[in-house]
Amino acid sequence: MMKSIVLRSVLSVLFAVAILATGGVVVGGEAAAQTSTQQNSTSTRIGESGLTLPRFVSLRASEVNMRTGPGTRYPIDWVYKQRNLPVEIVDEFDTWRRIRDWEGSEGWVHQSMLHSRRSIMVVDDWVMLRHDPQEDALSVARLEPGAIGRLESCGDIWCVVAVQGFKGWLRRNDVYGIYADEQVR
Numbered sequence: 001m002m003k004s005i006v007l008r009s010v011l012s013v014l015f016a017v018a019i020l021a022t023g024g025v026v027v028g029g030e031a032a033a034q035t036s037t038q039q040n041s042t043s044t045r046i047g048e049s050g051l052t053l054p055r056f057v058s059l060r061a062s063e064v065n066m067r068t069g070p071g072t073r074y075p076i077d078w079v080y081k082q083r084n085l086p087v088e089i090v091d092e093f094d095t096w097r098r099i100r101d102w103e104g105s106e107g108w109v110h111q112s113m114l115h116s117r118r119s120i121m122v123v124d125d126w127v128m129l130r131h132d133p134q135e136d137a138l139s140v141a142r143l144e145p146g147a148i149g150r151l152e153s154c155g156d157i158w159c160v161v162a163v164q165g166f167k168g169w170l171r172r173n174d175v176y177g178i179y180a181d182e183q184v185r
Contacts, residue, residue: 047092049111054100056177058119059085059109066107070096077107084148086119086177102176118151118184120161120170120177127175129168133158140168151177154184 047053062083067074070093080101090106091098097114100106102121122143130137133155141163143149149163158169159178172178 047089048094049092053092054088054090056086056088056118056179057097057099057114058117059083059087060113060115064109064113066099066105066109068107070094070098070108074108078105082148084117084119084150086121086148087114089114118177120149120151120159120175122147122149122170122174123176124174127170129161129163129166129170131168133169137169141166143170151184154178154182156183159184 044052044054059080059082062081064080065076066078066080068077085101087099087101089097090100093108095111096108097111098106098108099114102123122145124145126145127143128139129141129143131140132138143163147163149161152160152162152167154160154172157171159172159175161168161170161175172180178184
């Protein structure tokens with residue numbers, strides 16, 4: 001039996017855009033109700049591919065099957081319906097990657113369904129995308145839980161992201177898709 005899990009931020013969800021009093025906009029998908037910020041998992045090691053484990057990547061397609069084991073003979077456990085969703089690769093076997101999503105669910109996907117382009121997902125609460133890396137900086141957009149964007153760079157506290165055509169700064173602890181001590185250039 002295939003259990004199809006549709007993430008809260010699915011393609012069928014239309015992104016809301018509304019002008020705020022601050023001159024920003026509301027951008028995002030439906031709220032991701034139960035989020036996990038397991039942003040700092042296990043110690044780093046080298047996988048079969050020669051790349052470090054664990055590491056963050058993004059889903060390449062708008063429909064990705066997550067299986068119970070590394071191969072097509074294993075049953076499909078979940079079906080992700082959101083392109084660019086950030087996931088964490090925690091293990092490798094041949095051309096298969098064991099991934100973990102923001103809720104902590106794990107399973108196997110084929111490497112062709114993943115790409116190394118980094119993305120983030122807003123977790124827990126609405127956040128303001130800022131013009132500058134400061135709490136009191138002008139708002140560019142208001143992002144709801146489940147909003148997905150491209151990670152461009154990240155320092156100790158603030159990250160530069162692009163979400164639905166808006167570019168700005170978010171605090172790193174407001175998003176899933178980057179480790180607590182990781183620097184992205």
